[in-house]
Structure formats: C-alpha cells, structure tokens
Amino acid sequence: MIDSGNCYKPRLLMAKLGIPFTRIEVSSHTGETRKADYVAKNPNAMVPLIELDDGRRIAESNAILLYLAEGTRFLPADRYERALAYQWLFFEQYSHEPYIAVRKALLTFP
Structure with missing residues (x-):
C-alpha cells in the first residue's frame, strides 16, 4: 500500500540493504x-506482508524490520543496544503511529 508508512518502513530498509524485492500493491x-x-x-x-523466497510470510512492519535487520548494522549485536532498538520500534508503533498516522488517515480517507 503505497501511502502506508508501515509499508514504507520495510521498503526503505530493503533499499538501504540492497535487497531486491517486488512490491505488490494491496490496499x-x-x-x-x-x-x-x-x-x-x-x-x-x-x-x-513480506513473502520470503521459500514461501514463508511475515506480517507486521516492525517484525519485518527485525527480520531484515538481523546481522546488519541496523540491528545492534549488543544485547542492551538491541533492546534500545526494540524500545524505539515499540514506541513508534504504539505511541507515534496511532497519534500521527491514524490522524493523517482519518483526514485523508473519508
């Protein structure tokens, strides 16, 4: 869904990591x-929703981000630093997203 911030996040990380992908528009x-x-x-x-080459699927933007970031500079190897990354993902999804993205959607889509 091109206008979804949650869909944008995995696309951005795949682009940053040079992971080729095919975007399928589903609204x-x-x-x-x-x-x-x-x-x-x-x-x-x-x-x-991301579908892996072997057919398995992962839903939820932040779960997808964690999967893609595993073993890269985008997910710290240090346990504490990784917990801080998780902290940010949880904040973004449950505090920022409902107040910013949902309001935008309500104003944009009748």
Whole structure:
C-alpha cells in the first residue's frame, strides 16, 4: 500500500540493504486485504506482508524490520543496544503511529 508508512518502513530498509524485492500493491481502502486469497496469506488482513523466497510470510512492519535487520548494522549485536532498538520500534508503533498516522488517515480517507 503505497501511502502506508508501515509499508514504507520495510521498503526503505530493503533499499538501504540492497535487497531486491517486488512490491505488490494491496490496499485496505479498496477491500483487497479482506479478500480470501489475501486473508489466506495473512489472517490479520492487514499490510504490510513480506513473502520470503521459500514461501514463508511475515506480517507486521516492525517484525519485518527485525527480520531484515538481523546481522546488519541496523540491528545492534549488543544485547542492551538491541533492546534500545526494540524500545524505539515499540514506541513508534504504539505511541507515534496511532497519534500521527491514524490522524493523517482519518483526514485523508473519508
């Protein structure tokens, strides 16, 4: 979903890491995320969703970020520093996102 910040985050990290990917537009605004074929892939019926080369899938933007960042400079090896990275991800998703992104969506999409 091109206008979703949560979809943008994994695309940005993949670009930074040089990971090639194919973006498939699926919009919750048009009901595509609630169609049977999408729900079969992601029972939460939300975006983003990443499908790995072996067919396994990961939903939730920050789970995708953690998976992609594993073993890179974007996820610290030090246990404490890594916990701080998790702290930021949790803050972003549960404090920043509801107050900023949801308000934007409410103003943008009737």
